[in-house]
Amino acid sequence: MAVEAEVLNELHRLRTRMPRLTGALAASVDGFVLAQDTPxxxxxGLAALTAAALGVGHRMVDLTASGEFCExxxxxxxxxxxxxxxxxxxxxxxxxxxxANVGRLHLEGRRSGAHIAALIAARPTPGPASPVPAYPAVPPVPPVPGNRPLSALPLRIPQQFRPQRGSEYGG
Structure with missing residues (x-):
């Protein structure tokens, strides 16, 4: 059985255990839906917003040095x-x-989150679908005499583009 189907089964079991749930969604941290039961x-949209909220949650945890994000x-x-x-x-x-009983929501959510994590971790890593064709090596392009890399150039912002003191951006 595919991992997505197993995750969907977990969502259905979770909704059966908690009748007050109106929806359940498992998504990647990038905001892509893995499985959903959200009538x-x-x-x-929910997966994308959840990923954005997760990013904010991670930043808050990092800023407050509270450990690892949980919920x-x-x-x-x-x-x-x-x-x-x-x-x-x-x-x-x-x-x-x-x-809904919030304590039970947390208990069931934490359990299901751990179970989904285990399902995803047990997923076999996909191998290459087909061998990548070998292309002939391209010789490196010699640098142009007198040119410097961008990282070596000084950063000079013309006065007209600098924020004015007291402005919205200049403090």
């Missing part, structure tokens, strides 16, 4: 959006109605 919600909870008038780390390459997002 009425656009999964691609993020958003409470709205109509319910909750909870995001859990599912290993280094995936995230689990759960949608729950406003009557």
């Amino acid at each position: 009425g919600v656009q999964p691609e 993020l909870l958003v409470r709205a008038a109509g319910g909750y959006v909870a995001t859990y780390a599912a290993g280094p390459s995936a995230i689990l997002t759960l949608l729950a109605d406003d009557r």
Whole structure:
């Protein structure tokens, strides 16, 4: 069975264990949907926003030196959006109605996140589909005499492009 199908089965089992869940989504940290059970919600948009929120969460954790990112909870008038780390390459997002037990949501979300991480880690690494054709080596281009690499050039910003003191950008 493919990993995506196993992840989808985990999402279905999770929704069965927690009837107050209105949706569940597993996505890559880049915002691509791995598996989803989100009726009425656009999964691609949710995956992309979750990845963006994950980035903000990582920055907050780094800034406060609080360790490794684990989870993020958003409470709205109509319910909750909870995001859990599912290993280094995936995230689990759960949608729950406003009557959901938040403690149970965290317990089940953490368990499922760990299970999804294990499923993804056990995925066999794909080998090359076909051998890459060998191309003849291209000789290096000799440098032009008198030219310097960009990294050696001094950074000079003309006065007209510098922010003015007291402006929005100049402080």
